[in-house]
Amino acid sequence: MSDALNGKGRLPDATRRHVREVADRLGYRPSAAARTLRTGKSGLIGLTVTTYGDEPFTFTEFAYFAEMARAATSAALARGYALVILPATSRHDVWSNVALDGTVVIDPSDQDPVVSELVRQGLPVVSDGRPAGSLPVTAWVDNDHEAAVLGILDHLADAGARRIGLLTGTTTDTYTHLSTTAYLRWCERVGQDPVYEAYPAHDPCAGAVAADRLLARPDRPDAVYGLFDPNGTDLLAAARRYGLRVPDDLLLVCCSESTVYANTEPPITTLSLKPRRIGTAVVQLLIDAIEGVESDQPVEQVIPTELIVRTSSERRPPRTTVSPPRSPEEG
Amino acid sequence: MSDALNGKGRLPDATRRHVREVADRLGYRPSAAARTLRTGKSGLIGLTVTTYGDEPFTFTEFAYFAEMARAATSAALARGYALVILPATSRHDVWSNVALDGTVVIDPSDQDPVVSELVRQGLPVVSDGRPAGSLPVTAWVDNDHEAAVLGILDHLADAGARRIGLLTGTTTDTYTHLSTTAYLRWCERVGQDPVYEAYPAHDPCAGAVAADRLLARPDRPDAVYGLFDPNGTDLLAAARRYGLRVPDDLLLVCCSESTVYANTEPPITTLSLKPRRIGTAVVQLLIDAIEGVESDQPVEQVIPTELIVRTSSERRPPRTTVSPPRSPEEG
Numbered sequence: 001m002s003d004a005l006n007g008k009g010r011l012p013d014a015t016r017r018h019v020r021e022v023a024d025r026l027g028y029r030p031s032a033a034a035r036t037l038r039t040g041k042s043g044l045i046g047l048t049v050t051t052y053g054d055e056p057f058t059f060t061e062f063a064y065f066a067e068m069a070r071a072a073t074s075a076a077l078a079r080g081y082a083l084v085i086l087p088a089t090s091r092h093d094v095w096s097n098v099a100l101d102g103t104v105v106i107d108p109s110d111q112d113p114v115v116s117e118l119v120r121q122g123l124p125v126v127s128d129g130r131p132a133g134s135l136p137v138t139a140w141v142d143n144d145h146e147a148a149v150l151g152i153l154d155h156l157a158d159a160g161a162r163r164i165g166l167l168t169g170t171t172t173d174t175y176t177h178l179s180t181t182a183y184l185r186w187c188e189r190v191g192q193d194p195v196y197e198a199y200p201a202h203d204p205c206a207g208a209v210a211a212d213r214l215l216a217r218p219d220r221p222d223a224v225y226g227l228f229d230p231n232g233t234d235l236l237a238a239a240r241r242y243g244l245r246v247p248d249d250l251l252l253v254c255c256s257e258s259t260v261y262a263n264t265e266p267p268i269t270t271l272s273l274k275p276r277r278i279g280t281a282v283v284q285l286l287i288d289a290i291e292g293v294e295s296d297q298p299v300e301q302v303i304p305t306e307l308i309v310r311t312s313s314e315r316r317p318p319r320t321t322v323s324p325p326r327s328p329e330e331g
Numbered sequence: 332m333s334d335a336l337n338g339k340g341r342l343p344d345a346t347r348r349h350v351r352e353v354a355d356r357l358g359y360r361p362s363a364a365a366r367t368l369r370t371g372k373s374g375l376i377g378l379t380v381t382t383y384g385d386e387p388f389t390f391t392e393f394a395y396f397a398e399m400a401r402a403a404t405s406a407a408l409a410r411g412y413a414l415v416i417l418p419a420t421s422r423h424d425v426w427s428n429v430a431l432d433g434t435v436v437i438d439p440s441d442q443d444p445v446v447s448e449l450v451r452q453g454l455p456v457v458s459d460g461r462p463a464g465s466l467p468v469t470a471w472v473d474n475d476h477e478a479a480v481l482g483i484l485d486h487l488a489d490a491g492a493r494r495i496g497l498l499t500g501t502t503t504d505t506y507t508h509l510s511t512t513a514y515l516r517w518c519e520r521v522g523q524d525p526v527y528e529a530y531p532a533h534d535p536c537a538g539a540v541a542a543d544r545l546l547a548r549p550d551r552p553d554a555v556y557g558l559f560d561p562n563g564t565d566l567l568a569a570a571r572r573y574g575l576r577v578p579d580d581l582l583l584v585c586c587s588e589s590t591v592y593a594n595t596e597p598p599i600t601t602l603s604l605k606p607r608r609i610g611t612a613v614v615q616l617l618i619d620a621i622e623g624v625e626s627d628q629p630v631e632q633v634i635p636t637e638l639i640v641r642t643s644s645e646r647r648p649p650r651t652t653v654s655p656p657r658s659p660e661e662g
Contacts, residue, residue: 043425044415060405069404073416074391082417082425084375085404094374094413098429259590 045286046103047072048086050114051173052202060085062229063257064275065106068128071279072104079287101290104128104282107173108135124289126282130300132174139285139299143273145175148305149182149225152253152271155307156223157190160315161251165214165221166196167207167231176201179227195221201228211238215250223251223313232261232268232312252312267310277303376617377434378403379417381445382504383533391416393560394588395606396437399459402610403435410618432621435459435613438504439466455620457613461631463505470616470630474604476506479636480513480556483584483602486638487554488521491646492582496545496552497527498538498562507532510558526552532559542569546581554582554644563592563599563643583643598641608634 049059059065069085076083084098102124108115110132118125124138131137156164166183169176187194199210211234224235232254244250246266253269261268281301288295380390390396400416407414415429433455439446441463449456455469462468487495497514500507518525530541542565555566563585575581577597584600592599612632
């Protein structure tokens with residue numbers, strides 16, 4: 001009966017139709033689970049953020065992940081796959097309740113247990129973020145985070161910064177790690193003492209506290225780069241508390257995809273990691289791997305970043321004498 | 332062995348550990364499909380747009396669906412569910428390859444075959460958009476589309492419109508249907524001949540053609556409301572082709588969640604349907620139904636809309652004499 005209902009096998013069409021009608025009358029429905037057991041392929045691909053392990057983290061609340069997931073969804077649908085957006089923690093039963101053909105993992109930490117387990121099961125895993133250490137992913141897509149950070153630090157130094165601070169994270173994913181080491185190396189090269197605060201980036205309260213701590217230090221920086229989405233507004237709020245004007249007393253840049261920063265007071269310079277391009281690329285690589293397609297694309301793809309320069313990192317030129325408009329009396 | 336691996340059943344802990352170690356060595360992995368067969372619950376909820384049937388339609392490319400899906404994803408993750416974003420067509424095998432606990436369906440058409448089949452299977456279905464006809468959904472969330480359209484038509488008439496046109500769709504979902512009948516009734520009430528073009532809204536090219544056709548008519552409207560996201564830019568382009576200035580010769584409003592319309596030339600008035608609130612509400616209702624929770628919330632929820640008034644629907648007041656700034660020569 002199963003072959004008749006699936007339109008496969010060697011039953012004559014009339015028989016097939018008859019079986020189907022009877023099955024319909026009986027309320028028989030094909031079991032998704034049974035079918036998956038037989039064919040071994042489900043048409044489902046997973047997407048999750050494993051950086052924060054079992055910490056609660058609704059990642060779609062962050063602009064980067066939301067944009068990335070949107071692009072990934074579109075790319076999956078366009079190739080006939082459904083995207084399953086999974087809870088970040090491996091604790092959830094749902095991981096063992098869905099038969100995935102492969103998974104996209106965002107910012108895995110080193111020795112990430114979810115990635116290790118999926119790879120052990122023989123499933124393709126493509127990571128957004130180059131894998132730390134020996135994490136054996138099928139392919140990865142990432143930005144050149146070191147080059148991006150060095151570009152921002154040079155941009156801030158060009159704008160007059162003498163002591164640049166960093167807001168960074170406490171996790172071991174390569175985004176956080178590479179960005180931080182790039183900062184430390186830059187400091188060493190230019191002879192500046194590093195001034196940074198690290199916090200668990202999934203916790204927005206911790207971010208506000210870290211921003212405050214950074215500006216409360218005796219060696220207060222005159223410019224800050226924040227690695228995470230809410231750092232711009234957190235730093236603006238902290239600057240206000242300490243009576244610091246942006247950009248006059250404090251230059252600011254943060255990594256964010258949020259359009260909010262075009263309209264803050266003042267607008268804040270942001271680094272965009274181009275999550276839509278990344279979301280599309282990871283899904284293409286994953287489906288290629290699932291289908292065994294020989295890809296023209298390298299299995300390691302680096303997507304360019306974009307620095308969107310706004311008022312917060314442009315120090316005004318030194319005042320020159322400006323002639324006031326002539327009043328009628330002078331005419 | 333299955334009980335040992337799942338941490339259930341009555342095996343002593345030592346036995347359980349031993350079985351697990353042996354299973355690990357043998358490369359045994361728990362089968363998601365087998366587990367789903369046994370427990371009957373998967374922790375997975377579906378989301379799809381069925382309005383356009385088997386037409387290709389990557390719905391996440393539209394701002395409304397992207398925002399709604401983002402909110403739905405967050406709401407699902409927050410309650411420990413994974414969201415499966417499914418291809419719009421029932422043709423895809425993937426529908427039968429995933430065991431869903433329930434599904435969110437966006438803008439179902441009347442007699443929607445996907446909804447009918449899911450309900451027949453006894454699965455909870457919550458629709459974004461009140462169900463047309465006798466579609467037996469578990470619950471729905473929607474806006475009051477009639478009130479929203481009447482509000483827009485009054486707003487345009489107040490701004491001086493004498494003949495208001497409509498860009499609408501050819502599908503039978505209630506959004507399109509209720510918005511169109513509200514327009515027709517308004518026309519009857521104020522004694523205006525209806526001026527509208529309908530097109531299949533999943534096809535962006537058809538939208539551009541319909542906008543052009545609407546403005547090429549001998550009974551050309553002096554104001555247009557477009558029901559779909561790209562109508563604003565399509566109408567602006569068509570207006571330019573016919574030498575019509577917005578808002579002087581043509582007033583424009585469209586229903587869109589896109590931030591693009593804050594920066595078009597001129598900025599375009601938009602109706603927001605608040606997709607984030609809808610996405611959150613549908614998932615809460617669906618999970619309540621799956622878990623058999625007695626909900627405080629009604630199973631029919633109406634979310635308020637918001638008209639964001641911009642230049643395109645504000646006719647300038649009649650010119651009054653403005654004194655030019657005095658030049659020095661006159662001082």
